[in-house]
Amino acid sequence: MAAGLWKTFAASAVATALGLACLLQATALGNAFTTETLRRTEVANAPALVPDLAVHDAAGHGSTLRQLLAAGERVWIIDFVYTRCQTVCTTLGSVFQQLQLQIQERGLDGRVGLLSVSFDPAHDTADSLKAYGDRMRMDPAIWRVVTLSSALDRRELLDAFGIMVIPAPLGEFEHNAALHLVTASGMLVRIIDYDDARRALETALGVNP
């Protein structure tokens, strides 16, 4: 009986230790309980190079993502949208409008750029990008919008930034939204909540482009 109890206590202790180790491993030592916070923690700890995918802008002008980022010594704040979006992208749009205003007022246009990337190249033609830009009153010196030139690159783009897009009713998508800070050299250095635009801008100003 007593020997049996010792065995049970030993087994319980080992099980507890292993179980807690699994839980700590899964949650980045208890720092992240959602996929969203986990990817933010991972990016902050280990910045990653974004993929060099072919994109084109509202004028139909093509380049690659990293070429676009490398134009000028700027830190970019990137968001992901699809232009038909009525929900979270509209919120993101107004967050970017506020950021654009602050960049204009503080004369930061040489230091911080804004980039909206559409993940829906099938619907977002150059014309819809242009309409989106007009609707958002984008200042082309600060804020640009592009989409993927090939729909085949969609998975790679979304995976690199940790975006998960799920179909929603009425042909819409639901997706996680955030502000992604990327350097001119193409390093994704930080992901910040979209309702914390002020911190995103201050963090961008502190990052070496």
Add this chain to the structure above:
Amino acid sequence: MSGVGWRPPSAWIGLSVCVLGSALSVPPARSLIEQSMVWHMVVQMPMLVAGGWLLAGSSIDRPGTRRFSDWNQYGLTGFIVSQLIAAYWMLPLTIDRAVVLPQADALKLLSLVACGGMLKASFTRSPAVLQMFFVGYAVSMLVSAGVFLATTDRRLCNAYSLDTQWNAGIGVAALGIALGCAWAWQLVRGNLQPARSS
């Protein structure tokens, strides 16, 4: 719960529940758990645990299983392991991972069936007081997690919409309450005397 007059259901029922639960991870049924957190958390996961429970119920007296009983006196080890497995699969990020990564999903199937099996093995060995401790913990974990899922405005799983998250929260809380009631009912009926304590 092996009270007097109760016979463990055949292994076939347990196996069928496990197979049905696992089938939700395979196309075309997989689209149910990919699109609905309710199907994932409130239907599939409890089915796997129930399947493991029923399967264990049919093999609990085999010599092969009894050899482990020294390591699971009063069901303590089994309770701890099953609690940890359940906690692991209630994290939003592991739920996401099970939707996106097939290997994580396979791990989920195996571990939840094991969780049910260990629960059954532990329940038959433990006195009501110890059961109360673990059932109470499980009920409070399920109800608080459910209420949180159902009331927060934050989308916790990238794989699921807020709507399905709210519904899943209600379902998880209801499961917790149902579990508590089922256990209390067994207690009242006097079915909770441990069959064996060693």
